[in-house]
Structures are given as structure tokens and as C-alpha cells.
Amino acid sequence: MIKKQLLALLFALAISGCVLPQLASLPTATPPPTYVVTPMPTLPPTAGSLGDPLFPQLGNAGYAVDHYTLDLTVDVATNTLTSTATIRAQADLTLDRLHLDFHGLTIEEVTIDGESAVYTREEGELIIEPAAPIAAGHLFTATIRYFGQPEPQPLAMLGEIGWLHMGEGILVVSQPTGAGTWFPANDHPQDKATYTLRITVPQPYVAASNGLLAEVIETETERTYVWEVINPMASYLATVAIYPFEMNTQAGPGGLPILNFIGVELPAEAVAALERTPEMIEFLETRIGPYPFESYGAIVVDLHFSLETQTRSIISRGHLLGPREEVVMHELAHQWFGNSLSLAQWQDIWLNEGFATYLSWLWTEHIHGPEVFDNIVRASYQAPFLAMPPGTPSADTLFHGSVYVRGALTLHALRVQVGDEAFFEILQTYYARYRDSHVTTADFIAVAEEVSGQSLADFFQSWLYTRGVPPFPER
Numbered sequence: 001m002i003k004k005q006l007l008a009l010l011f012a013l014a015i016s017g018c019v020l021p022q023l024a025s026l027p028t029a030t031p032p033p034t035y036v037v038t039p040m041p042t043l044p045p046t047a048g049s050l051g052d053p054l055f056p057q058l059g060n061a062g063y064a065v066d067h068y069t070l071d072l073t074v075d076v077a078t079n080t081l082t083s084t085a086t087i088r089a090q091a092d093l094t095l096d097r098l099h100l101d102f103h104g105l106t107i108e109e110v111t112i113d114g115e116s117a118v119y120t121r122e123e124g125e126l127i128i129e130p131a132a133p134i135a136a137g138h139l140f141t142a143t144i145r146y147f148g149q150p151e152p153q154p155l156a157m158l159g160e161i162g163w164l165h166m167g168e169g170i171l172v173v174s175q176p177t178g179a180g181t182w183f184p185a186n187d188h189p190q191d192k193a194t195y196t197l198r199i200t201v202p203q204p205y206v207a208a209s210n211g212l213l214a215e216v217i218e219t220e221t222e223r224t225y226v227w228e229v230i231n232p233m234a235s236y237l238a239t240v241a242i243y244p245f246e247m248n249t250q251a252g253p254g255g256l257p258i259l260n261f262i263g264v265e266l267p268a269e270a271v272a273a274l275e276r277t278p279e280m281i282e283f284l285e286t287r288i289g290p291y292p293f294e295s296y297g298a299i300v301v302d303l304h305f306s307l308e309t310q311t312r313s314i315i316s317r318g319h320l321l322g323p324r325e326e327v328v329m330h331e332l333a334h335q336w337f338g339n340s341l342s343l344a345q346w347q348d349i350w351l352n353e354g355f356a357t358y359l360s361w362l363w364t365e366h367i368h369g370p371e372v373f374d375n376i377v378r379a380s381y382q383a384p385f386l387a388m389p390p391g392t393p394s395a396d397t398l399f400h401g402s403v404y405v406r407g408a409l410t411l412h413a414l415r416v417q418v419g420d421e422a423f424f425e426i427l428q429t430y431y432a433r434y435r436d437s438h439v440t441t442a443d444f445i446a447v448a449e450e451v452s453g454q455s456l457a458d459f460f461q462s463w464l465y466t467r468g469v470p471p472f473p474e475r
């Protein structure tokens, strides 16, 4: 994800020549004392929690979802949803209750393996009691029929997330707690699953979503879009965008299908930035490894932030008018770091945002050369918000500028510390090892130490977990 104010700063940094002196002349406060902060410990998982220390309300233990089939009929004018969610999951232990994360909306019926089940609802939890306990190891199907007007969730620093009615259309942006506003989910990136989304909308609306567009079924008054997500996806990365979109296609490397949905008027420069997507994918494949998914594309709408929804990033029109290629690259880079490699815990979000930010700097280095890149790094180091260590944000500072910029500087400092060859081998090894899986900061540090042969505990302690910025990494 990237939000407006931060991107404005990054953009200012990107045209660094004129901005660097301004940043450098910002009044500097007395440096805060240096001290080490420790990450919050993981909590024990329970039926209604996966134990995430920042968001203990998210996720549910005792089962793993294999596939979600979401059948949605949407009345755009009234923002009303009529849905059936069919969830195929495997029990890890014998379950006499099944918890799902689900907010608002009215439930009509719940079944487990075709048998009607009773349920209760408590603050964002749907608790289902099957007629008989679900045996450990059993692959079962939960079906929930529901309807109503979705209620967005409040989120510090962003406003509202989840299913949003935008006036002219509908948009889902769920990071990190919004998926439960539109479907019952095991809403934590630890439990990724494949998806089928069948979205019926009135003409002339178009329903964009994740993955491959398998089919469009058209009647005189409605269209049903069938989307298939064939690589595992975290629930917060599932999206639906319903606008009278214009669609266009591009061919990515190796024939990768790229399908874009443009919901706003764009000037030629913004279109040109989007058109570089295949070249950017090729750049990341060369530097990191193969593109992780079945398709890609952008959904361009008016929103105050952008989000790396899997295989189809939501890109803010405002971002495309400003930093353009940086935002296209930032959300694309998340497909590798954030989406294919998912967080095991939300407090490690620098593994998403620091990486996406640094990769957008590397794109600038690739296009504009080492001098411009060097200016970006130096100007970023002067940013006035870097005292906060990026490795231990709270739920309210998940999208703090330091997570992005000091996160990216951490990677740059690592590159200076181990050299270019080892640095890129670290990124490649880390990606190859954890593709379609989960990561922690400890996993990344272990790969960095293994590949470089260096002991890096103190290095990461000072960049990620110590208040006060470490010395500038001079090459």
C-alpha cells in the first residue's frame, strides 16, 4: 500500500536535485535518545484468533481454508449485496465450533456439509456450531447466505477500509482488517487460499477482480463476471471494483496476460507510465525471480491511496498524476514482496513496504542512473520521520513513513554492507525459498546471514529495532 502524503514526499525525493536542499534545511530537533525496542510477542492462537499481536481479532485457529467461492449480486445504486460464500476448508483439530471474521450484513442461512447449522455473532466474529463436531483432518464445506449494505471498518491513518461505496462505483480495499466487511473469512495472511468470484452487476457496470477472467455471462440487464484465482491469496488482497470501466490489455513477459481497468480520465503521461508495466515486470524478474502469479493489471480509480490487490493493483489516479512510474512499480513489486511472500505477523510490514519502496528506487536507478538513485537515497535519509524504528510499528503506525523509507534504507544499508552481488542473491534466495508462503523478519535475516556469510544481528538490530537513525551507509 502507499498513501498520498508519503508518496508526495517520495515523489519530491525522486526529483531530488531541487528538493534535496529543502529537505536538508528542515529544522532538526534534538536527536532522540537511542534505545532498543523489542517486537511484541506472538499470542497463543485460539478458536477466534491466530495470535497476531497487533490484530488479535483477525484470523481463527483450528482449520485452514482451501478455496473460497464467492457468489455476489450487487445493486450498485443502493450499495446492496446478495451473496453466497462457499468455503472449503480442512480441520486441523476436531471442531465443535467454527469461527470466521465477518462484520455487519444479515445472514439468511448457514450450513456445514449441507446440514443446517446454528450460529451466533460477536463483534466481528461469526461463530458456527455444526450439527456434529467436524473431525480433525476432515475437508468440510461451510456455506453462508447473506445480504445487506456492507459497513466499512475504520482504520488509523487511512480512514475507512473494506467494501467502499464511492458514489460512482464500488471498490474493495481491505488491508489489513477489511475483508470481513464483504465475506466471511479467515482474515489473516497466515491462511491463504484460492478463490472463485462470480460477480453479477447491472449493465453498464464492469466488475473487476483478482486473477483470470474466466467468463462473462451477459443478459439484457446484467453481466456476471467469473474470476478465478489459482495461486493462494490472503483475504485482504481480494478485491472487487465495480465501475463503468474501460478495459485494455497488454502482453507481459512470456505472454503473461495483463488486463487493466481504467475508471477515470488519464493524461498521456499517466497512460505512458502504466504502459511500462511489462518492462517493469521484466526488470523485477531479472533482479528477483519469476513473476509469481497467473495474470496482472491495474485498476485505476479516484482514491487517496493505492493498494497491491493480488494480480490487479488498485492505483490512485492522483498517484498516476504525480509520481507515476514509482507508484506503478511500488504496487507491482508487492506482488513478489507482500503477496507471494505474505506476512506471518502484521508487525513485520516493513518486509512489504520497505521492499516495495526500495525496488521502486532500483527502477529509478535502472532508468535514470546511479547519480539520481544516490540523490534519492541521500534525500530519503534526511526525511524528518525516521526516528521510529520500522521493525515494530503498532496497529496505528502500520503505514508510518518510517516503515517505508527507513525500511528501504535498511535494504540499502544491507546492500552497502554485503556488496551488490550478495545483496541480489539474498533477495533472490529469500523470494525463491518463501514463494506462495509466509515470512518473518527472522526468516529474512537468516537468509541474509546465510548468503553473505556475515553475522548481521547487530546490523538489523540497529536499523529495524533501535530508536534513532543509524549512520548514513556510505559506499
Ligand SMILES: [Zn+2]
Binding pocket: 001, 002, 330, 334, 352, 353, 356
Ligand atoms: Zn506499499
